[in-house]
Amino acid sequence: MRFDIFILYVFLRLVGKLPLRALHAVGAAIGRLSLALNTRTAQNTAVNLRIARPGLDDKAQATLLRDVMEDSGRSATEIAKIWGTDAERALDMVREVRGEALFDAALAAGKGVIIAAPHLGCWELLNYWLCRKTPMAILYRPPRIAAIEGLLRKVRGALAPEQVRAEGAGVRTLYKRLAGGGTVGILPDQKPRAGEGEVSTFFGHDALTMVLLPRLAARTGSTVLFAFAERLPKGDGYRIHFLPAPEGLADADLAVACRALNQGVENCVELAFTQYQWQYKRFSADTWKSPYD
Numbered sequence: 001m002r003f004d005i006f007i008l009y010v011f012l013r014l015v016g017k018l019p020l021r022a023l024h025a026v027g028a029a030i031g032r033l034s035l036a037l038n039t040r041t042a043q044n045t046a047v048n049l050r051i052a053r054p055g056l057d058d059k060a061q062a063t064l065l066r067d068v069m070e071d072s073g074r075s076a077t078e079i080a081k082i083w084g085t086d087a088e089r090a091l092d093m094v095r096e097v098r099g100e101a102l103f104d105a106a107l108a109a110g111k112g113v114i115i116a117a118p119h120l121g122c123w124e125l126l127n128y129w130l131c132r133k134t135p136m137a138i139l140y141r142p143p144r145i146a147a148i149e150g151l152l153r154k155v156r157g158a159l160a161p162e163q164v165r166a167e168g169a170g171v172r173t174l175y176k177r178l179a180g181g182g183t184v185g186i187l188p189d190q191k192p193r194a195g196e197g198e199v200s201t202f203f204g205h206d207a208l209t210m211v212l213l214p215r216l217a218a219r220t221g222s223t224v225l226f227a228f229a230e231r232l233p234k235g236d237g238y239r240i241h242f243l244p245a246p247e248g249l250a251d252a253d254l255a256v257a258c259r260a261l262n263q264g265v266e267n268c269v270e271l272a273f274t275q276y277q278w279q280y281k282r283f284s285a286d287t288w289k290s291p292y293d
Contacts, residue, residue: 009154016084020093021235023077031073035066042069044279051283052203067274074231075122075275082124087159091128095232099242102225107134112178112222116188116213116245118265119277125238126229128159130185137162137177138185139170139212161185171212178220186213188226189265191282199284200258203266206284214257217250224249226264230272243267 015023035042046065053064082090106113115130117123130136138161153160164170164184174184191197192210200209217224224245229238246267249260269276 012080012084014084015080016082018081019235020078020081020237023081024074024231024235027073027075027077028070029073030076031069031071032066034073035069041072041279044281045069045072048278048281048283051205051287052278054204064274068276068278071231071274072277072279075277078122078231079124082122082128083156087128087157088132090125091132093237094125094129094229094240095237097129097240097242099225099227100240102242102244103133103227106223106225107183109223110181112181112220113183114178114213114217114222114224115183115185116224116226116261116264117185117228118189118226118268119187119280120228120268121231121272121275122229122238126227126240127156127161127185129229129240130183130227131159131161134183135162136183136185137164137174139164139166139174139187141166141190174216175220178216178222184216186210186216188213188261189280189282191280198254198258200255200262202262202282205287207262207282207287208284209258209262211254211258214249214251214254214261217245218252218257221250224264226268228268228272231275241268241271 042065045068046061049061049064049068053061056064081093103113113134115136117126127136127138140163152163164173177184188210189202190210191208192212194208196211197208198211199206201207202209213224216222226243226245227241229240232239243264246260246263248256249264251257251260
């Protein structure tokens, strides 16, 4: 492990000893500071919220923006608690699991399970919970700093999922795992590269949408479940949710399938709206017009 990565690991272990409530308080303060400084993250978030919640007046928009920025900060600082402690100890922070019977039934069916986990809440804790239940592979894009991969494997420990790169060989690995009745995790709201997705509706507006997940579901017959770990108030822990996929997600018509995929993401987001990663530019260029650019 590189020296700088080792120092980061030690830092995570030390900070991870702080109470979750304290880390969330620091994160909320960072979010408010980012808003006060009008950072690019705050600007992008403001634009997206106006698109997703067009009916709110200026005061309500400002309140929502503040709440989202605070949760964005909490999302960053809570990672120290998740990565800075033993995975099993981190799972002690899970207070409730809603829809677990859906996941158990999908596993028992033996036809493969696709977990669609949006950029919502604490997805690292969700990974731990899933990997404690069953071996799992996740599709990901490698970090810009290659050494970070080693850090991720170390902090995740025994509950680390198999990391499958988002490329040809990696996709074939997902097909094989699902064909054998295994479980894979995919970020359903990951914006695909130009020319690799389908334009579909997301919160009432056009958004380039991935086609990989619907194709996996259609070709393998696997069960698709949406899932996320909701952050509870006052650092009280987390609540994990499993939701069934909307009808049509495995439709041969990609327009139907992608709309169902986005609807599944929306269903999750509406349960914890401020915990979504709203700084991400999901919407099409025609829709996403920033007054800051």
